[in-house]
Amino acid sequence: MIEPATPADVADIAALEAVALAADAWSEALVAQGVTGSLPTVHYLVSRLDESLAGYAVASVAGDVVELQRIAVDPGRRRAGVATALLDEVLALARTHGVERVLLEVREDNAGALAFYADRGFAELARRPRYYRDGTTAVVMELPLSGPPMSVWATS
Known part of the structure; x- marks a missing residue:
């Protein structure tokens, strides 16, 4: 299941960020800003399996473009469709916002x-x-991008 991240997800996202991106990882404070809405163009999505964080995606909506900034999956849960599900929701978000393309x-x-x-x-x-x-x-x-949204969980 993919859904918007909440403040309760910040520590888990930051921990996975450190594992997945090492020296290029964002700080927990920056993750918290994105999750809590302090960065208005940024959307955090999470995937949970067995009630634990399996992965997350970060996308920024800016005009006619969505920039996919991150997709990270817990190493023990890779090759299980988590990244595909996260990407599908980012693309649905992009279509919901009427953007023309996704960049990464x-x-x-x-x-x-x-x-x-x-x-x-x-x-x-x-x-x-x-x-x-x-x-x-x-x-x-x-x-x-072209075609209708595959999901419309996000309308902001």
Whole structure:
């Protein structure tokens, strides 16, 4: 089940953020700002399995674009459809807001993520050299949108 994150999810999201993104992880304070609405364009979604956090996604709605900022899945729950379900809800959010495209950045050395997004219709748009703290290049990917929303849980 995918749903909007609540303040009760902040510590778990921040902990998974640290595991999944290491040096590029956001602080618990920044996660809390996004979850509580202090960052008005930002939407946090969570996936729970057995009442524990299985994964989360972060998307920012800005004009005609949704920027997918994060999808992270607990290492013990990978390959179980969690990332796909989170991405589907981000795309539904994008369609609900009437945006034209979804953008994201992926580390060029993350073959699994690059394949995941390519399999779902994302295409490389550009590259950002030395984008990550360790100097790794980011691959900017884009998915043009069309069609009706698949879910309408979010209307804000």
